Amino acid sequence: MAVLTLGRVAVLAVIGAVGAGAGFHYTGRQVPWPLDRIPYGKLIPPYAEATQRPAQQGRQAAPQRPPVTIVTAKVERKPMPVRLDAIGTVQAISTVTVRSRVDTQITEVGFKDGGYVKKGDVLFRLDSRLVESLLRQAEANVARDKASLSSAESELRRAEELAKREFATDQRLDTARTQVATLKASIRGGEAFVDSLKVQLTYYTITAPVSGRIGVAGLKEGNIAKTGDNSTTLVTINQIDPIYVSFSLPQRHLPDIRAAMTSGTAVVLATQHGAPKGVEGKIAVIDNMVDATTGTIQMRAIFDNPEETLWPGALCQVRVTLRVDPEALTVPREAVQNGQNGTFVFVIEDGTARARPVTVDRTIDDRVVLSSGLKGDETVVIDGQLLLTDGARTVERNRGGQKPPGNLTSQRGSAG
Structure with a gap:
């Protein structure tokens, strides 16, 4: 067992006194005499200075986020049809x-x-x-x-x-x-x-x-x-020119459909599955009752069928065009994103992306018709939305024939 001598006790006392002085200095309290003669400030910074300096150094060292590579398109006002799509069944006018x-x-x-x-x-x-x-x-x-x-x-x-x-x-x-x-x-x-x-x-x-x-x-x-209802049928004849196509549409569209029929603007295009082209016709019959189970109403459109393009019993794609809006506000389908607060688009203002909430009216092919949210002269992002946030800097891909820097990426997606 080690024996404490007077010299060792003196050394331990000095180390303890120096350590106590260092503690006073680090915590910001006054160091008592004679320990205040020791230059603690050159070796140990105070606690407040020690905590603020790394944060300042971190802020100064943090690199600025690079701009996001994007692809944009202009918002357009153009004529767009108001149309409804459904699946129909071809039926003979008379059997x-x-x-x-x-x-x-x-x-x-x-x-x-x-x-x-x-x-x-x-x-x-x-x-x-x-x-x-x-x-x-x-x-x-x-x-x-x-x-x-x-x-x-x-x-x-x-x-x-x-x-x-x-x-x-x-x-x-x-x-x-x-x-x-x-x-x-x-x-x-x-x-x-x-x-x-x-x-x-x-x-x-x-x-x-x-x-x-x-x-x-x-x-x-x-x-x-033989005679009688149970006798063998000799043959069946289907009258197929003109011909019917039967289909159902949601009941909420009934007022618009009736208005279009009254004005004569309703046009029906039926394309049989596998057929190279469709046949145009008009709505001939609207059922007198809405199906309470499905919330739809049955309709029949009549078509001239001299080439027998439509065949009884076949399924076909039915497209009902009610009217054409001459000044519809449209954006590419890729521009519309879904977030927690609904649909929105990114609008570019002076190289900065801004999220704008929009209300979608309908989608026609590759264009989305908006009922509110934009004016018609904006530029919207159609590629690169996944990396965008509101206020992010942007650079457009291949603008002016120049390629973006190699460290920039372009991704599509949605952001809330």
Whole structure:
């Protein structure tokens, strides 16, 4: 164990006294005599000076943030359409299901499956021999009754002449008159039966009730056609020129749609999926009730379809243009950013980026139509927003044909 000698105690006392003086100096208190003779200030700065100096040195040493490389575009006022997009289904104007009205055998099919038929074209011929024979018999009966009527009328005239001379009894005259009336009624009944058979005879030649695209025959030549709702369908015809496209739109657009229909500015463009071009038409029907489940309303647009661009049952993209705003305020779609406070754009003022809140009305292709937030003469940032903050310095990429410095980057994104 070390033994404390007088010399060691003296050394420790001196070290303690010097350390106490250093503590007084560092904390800013007065150093007592005789320790105030020691030049502490050259070795240890006071606490306040020691804490302020690194902060000042840090501020002086912090490099200034370089400008952000950006790409800009001008705000434009230009004509922009007010349009709505939806998915629609092509529907035939008229779909006719052809069935037989008599039970008989098919003797002829007069069309090609999938072909185009015109109204009145013969589709099927049925075996009509029985009804034709009944028709001839009925016509013969009418002819017989007419001959009998001619004889009865002659007999009536003779009876009337004899009655005037009082050579014929009243009974004979009444009998002659009754015979004539009976034959006339029989003739009328026979003629009605002939007309009925003629109508029935038309059932044996089935013609196209509408013009359109015909389907595949359900029964071919030689089969027995049956009547009734449960009978086999002979064929189906779809009238496809003109043609409908059915689609739904949100109910909030209904007032604008009706106003456009009244003014005649509403135009509908339907493009079938896979088709190289669309077909223009107009709104023909608006349903009389809003679907409470979906909040949409059903509509039908009508199109001339001579080239059969639209096909029944196909899906298509529907674009309804209600009107064109001549002075719409527009910016590129890339300029609009989303932040915590809503949509905004960065506007460049004297090389400095300023965040401006904007209200988006609609998006048309690659342009966004704004309803408020800009005047129309500003320059907005379309690339480099991720590195921007409000008040940041900027430099535009390739301005004046010069490339930006190599240490500057350009990124797209959004900032709140």
